[in-house]
Amino acid sequence: MVFLSGWINKKRDHGNLLFIDLRDNYGITQCIIDKDNSNFNQLEKTQLETVIQIHGKVVHRSKETFNDELETGEIEVLIEKFLILGECKELPMPVFSDQDYSEEIRLKYRFLDLRRKKIHENIILRSKVISFIRSEMEKLGFLEYQTPILTSSSPEGARDFLVPSRLNHGKFYALPQAPQQFKQLIMVSGFDKYFQIAPCFRDEDARADRSPGEFYQLDLEMSFVDQEDVFNVVENLLVNTFKRFSKNKLLTNKFPRISYSDAMIKYGTDKPDLRNPLVITDITDIFFREDVSFEIFKKLVKNGSKARCIVTKKTKDKPRSFFDKIDKWSKDEGFSGLAYFTIEKNKEITAKGPVGKFFSKEALEKIMSTTSAEVGDSIFLACDKLKDLEKMTSLARDKIAQELNLIDNSIFAFCWIVDYPMFERDEKTKKIIFSHNPFSMPQGDIKNIDFKNPLNILAYQYDIVCNGIELSSGAIRNHIPELMYKLFSIAGYEKDQVEKKFSGMINALSYGAPPHGGIAPGIDRIIMLLANEKNIREVTMFPMNQNAQDLMMSAPSEVSETQLKELGISLRGKK
RNA sequence: GGGGGUGUAGCUCAGUUGGUUAGAGCGAUCGCCUGUCACGCGAUAGGUCGAGGGUUCGAGUCCCUUCACUCCCGCCA
Numbered sequence: 001m002v003f004l005s006g007w008i009n010k011k012r013d014h015g016n017l018l019f020i021d022l023r024d025n026y027g028i029t030q031c032i033i034d035k036d037n038s039n040f041n042q043l044e045k046t047q048l049e050t051v052i053q054i055h056g057k058v059v060h061r062s063k064e065t066f067n068d069e070l071e072t073g074e075i076e077v078l079i080e081k082f083l084i085l086g087e088c089k090e091l092p093m094p095v096f097s098d099q100d101y102s103e104e105i106r107l108k109y110r111f112l113d114l115r116r117k118k119i120h121e122n123i124i125l126r127s128k129v130i131s132f133i134r135s136e137m138e139k140l141g142f143l144e145y146q147t148p149i150l151t152s153s154s155p156e157g158a159r160d161f162l163v164p165s166r167l168n169h170g171k172f173y174a175l176p177q178a179p180q181q182f183k184q185l186i187m188v189s190g191f192d193k194y195f196q197i198a199p200c201f202r203d204e205d206a207r208a209d210r211s212p213g214e215f216y217q218l219d220l221e222m223s224f225v226d227q228e229d230v231f232n233v234v235e236n237l238l239v240n241t242f243k244r245f246s247k248n249k250l251l252t253n254k255f256p257r258i259s260y261s262d263a264m265i266k267y268g269t270d271k272p273d274l275r276n277p278l279v280i281t282d283i284t285d286i287f288f289r290e291d292v293s294f295e296i297f298k299k300l301v302k303n304g305s306k307a308r309c310i311v312t313k314k315t316k317d318k319p320r321s322f323f324d325k326i327d328k329w330s331k332d333e334g335f336s337g338l339a340y341f342t343i344e345k346n347k348e349i350t351a352k353g354p355v356g357k358f359f360s361k362e363a364l365e366k367i368m369s370t371t372s373a374e375v376g377d378s379i380f381l382a383c384d385k386l387k388d389l390e391k392m393t394s395l396a397r398d399k400i401a402q403e404l405n406l407i408d409n410s411i412f413a414f415c416w417i418v419d420y421p422m423f424e425r426d427e428k429t430k431k432i433i434f435s436h437n438p439f440s441m442p443q444g445d446i447k448n449i450d451f452k453n454p455l456n457i458l459a460y461q462y463d464i465v466c467n468g469i470e471l472s473s474g475a476i477r478n479h480i481p482e483l484m485y486k487l488f489s490i491a492g493y494e495k496d497q498v499e500k501k502f503s504g505m506i507n508a509l510s511y512g513a514p515p516h517g518g519i520a521p522g523i524d525r526i527i528m529l530l531a532n533e534k535n536i537r538e539v540t541m542f543p544m545n546q547n548a549q550d551l552m553m554s555a556p557s558e559v560s561e562t563q564l565k566e567l568g569i570s571l572r573g574k575k
Numbered sequence: 576g577g578g579g580g581u582g583u584a585g586c587u588c589a590g591u592u593g594g595u596u597a598g599a600g601c602g603a604u605c606g607c608c609u610g611u612c613a614c615g616c617g618a619u620a621g622g623u624c625g626a627g628g629g630u631u632c633g634a635g636u637c638c639c640u641u642c643a644c645u646c647c648c649g650c651c652a
Contacts, residue, residue, distance in 0.1 A: 010612080017609035034609060048602085067612055090603060092585060096613090097601075099587050104644055157652040177652090204651040334578090334648085436652055473652090546645065 033079040051086035107551040142193040147182035158202035169568035175201035183221040187516040192223040212548035221518030251413040259419040268394030273468030274413035276401040291360035307383040315378040335392040342378040420461040440475035474519025
C-alpha cells in the first residue's frame with residue numbers, strides 16, 4: 001500500500017475505467033480505478049487540479065501499455081481509496097496544455113501558471129543555478145554578506161524607489177539600485193572577498209529582458225586586485241555554470257576582449273552578438289575620392305557624417321528582393337536606408353546594384369581591400385551622423401545575419417568589453433559627464449593623467465556580453481579621494497558637492513582604503529540564457545507586468561489615510 | 576513621454592466587400608464507453624465582440640476617443 005499525493009493533471013474517463021494523471025513537483029504518475037470500486041463515481045466527478053491523496057498499490061504495467069514519455073511510465077497505481085485534500089473551482093486557465101496564454105491571465109493566476117511544466121522547470125533551474133553559484137563562490141573563498149535594503153537616495157544613475165520615513169518626517173529612504181557603495185565599504189572594512197545574490201531596485205521602464213522594479217545580481221568585490229583577477233574569477237565561474245546547466249557549447253572558453261572603441265566600429269554597439277560573423281567597416285574616406293560620384297553620401301560626409309558598410313559573403317545570387325527587403329526594413333525602423341551593391345568581375349571589377357555605377361574600379365578595389373570583400377560578395381552601405389549610424393549598422397548587422405541564417409543558436413558566445421572611456425560629452429547639454437561609473441579608476445599612471453583632454457581618459461571599466469546580451473558591468477574602483485575630487489570636478493561637481501553627495505564613501509576612502517574592484521553579473525539574464533527564454537518573466541517566479549504592477553497581489557495599492565498621516569504625507573490628487 | 580501589435584465564449588482562436596440568428600477546438604454540465612496516456616462518441620449551457628462616441632437603412636468589421644496587455648524608442652551611471 002502506498003500513499004501518493006498531488007494534483008489531478010488529467011483524467012481519461014472510459015466510463016467503467018478511469019485513468020488519473022497525478023502530478024507533483026517531481027512529475028506525473030498514472031493512477032487507475034474501475035467501477036467495482038465504491039469511490040469510482042466520486043473520483044470521476046472530481047475536478048482537474050484538485051489536490052488528492054491516493055491510497056493504492058503500485059503495479060507494473062503490461063508492456064504494451066508503457067508510456068515512454070513519463071519517468072514513471074512503466075508502473076501505475078491501482079487506487080483503493082482517495083481523499084480530497086484541496087478542492088478546486090473551475091479553472092480560469094488550463095494547467096495541462098501547451099497553449100500560450102495572455103500575460104494578464106498568467107500573472108493574475110501565477111500560482112496556476114507556475115504549475116505548468118516549462119515554467120516550473122525554469123524556476124527550479126533558477127534555484128539550482130543560484131545554489132551552484134553560491135557554492136562556487138564559497139569554494140573560491142568569497143563570503144556572502146548582506147547589505148541594507150533601506151538606504152539613502154543617490155544622485156547618480158537610475159531613478160530611485162523611495163520609502164518615506166515615519167520617524168523622520170519629510171525624509172525618505174531609497175531602495176538600493178545596487179549595493180555599490182556598500183560593497184566598497186565592505187572592502188574598506190577589511191573583508192577582502194565579498195559576494196551576494198543581491199536584490200537591486202531601479203524605478204525605470206521595463207523591457208522583455210528587464211524587469212520593472214527589481215532584479216538580482218551576483219554582486220562581488222575583491223581587494224588588492226587588478227582587472228585580470230576579476231576576469232579570472234568571473235570567467236571560470238561563468239564557464240563552469242554554463243557548462244553545467246546547458247547543453248549548448250561555448251564558442252570560446254577564454255572570453256575574447258574587445259575594446260569599447262573597437263566594438264563600436266566593428267559592431268556598432270558595446271554588446272555585440274559574436275555568434276554573428278558579420279562585421280562593420282568604416283569607409284568614410286572612400287567618399288572623399290574624385291572617382292566616387294555617390295553624391296548623397298559625399299555631401300553627408302562633407303558635413304561630418306560617417307559612412308560604414310557590412311559585407312555579406314557570396315551573396316551575388318541573392319534576388320533583388322533580398323536586398324530591397326533589408327533596405328525597407330531599415331527605413332521602417334526610422335533610419336535613412338541601406339544602399340547596396342554586389343561586386344562582380346568580368347574583365348575588370350564592377351559593382352552591380354542601384355548605386356554600383358557611382359564607384360570606379362579603383363574605388364571598388366580600395367573598398368575590397370579595406371573590407372576584405374571578394375568578388376561575389378555584397379556590400380551594404382550606410383551614412384549618417386555617428387550615433388545614428390552606429391545604431392543602424394548594429395541593428396542591420398543582426399537583421400542581415402538573421403535573413404542569411406548566420407546565427408547558430410546552440411552556442412554561447414561570451415566576450416569582455418574593456419577600456420571604456422571615463423567621460424563622454426552629453427549630446428544635448430554638450431557638457432562632459434561620466435560615461436559609466438563615477439567611482440571607476442582611470443587607466444594609466446595616476447600622476448600623469450591627461451586631465452586637459454578628459455574624453456581621452458580610459459577607465460578600468462568592463463562589461464561581460466553573451467550572445468548580444470549585457471550580463472554585467474564592473475570596474476576597478478577609484479580608492480584615492482584626491483583623484484576622485486579631480487574627476488568629479490571635470491564632470492562639473494565641486495568638492496563640497498561631492499562630499500555632500502557621497503559623504504559615506506569619500507569619508508571611508510580617507511581612512512586607509514585598499515585598492516579594490518568587482519563586477520555584478522545579472523542573475524535573471526544568466527537564467528534566461530540557460531533556459532533559452534526571451535522574456536525575463538519566464539524565469540521569475542512572481543514578476544510584475546510592464547507597468548510595474550503585480551496583478552496577483554494588486555501591488556501597488558492605495559493606503560489608508562491613517563498610514564499616510566503617520567508618515568506625514570498628503571497626496572496631491574491625480575493629475 | 577513617443578511609436579508598433581493585440582483585444583470576439585472560462586481558455587486558445589476563426590469571422591470574407593459593412594448584410595439574416597457571431598462560429599470552432601479545449602474546458603464546464605449531462606449521457607454512453609474497461610487500457611487510455613491530447614482516450615473516443617453524443618448532447619446542453621456559455622457572448623456588453625475591451626469601453627464610449629460617430630458614420631450608415633444596417634457595424635465584430637469603417638472613423639474618432641479611451642482602457643488593458645505586450646514589443647520597441649527614450650530611460651536603465
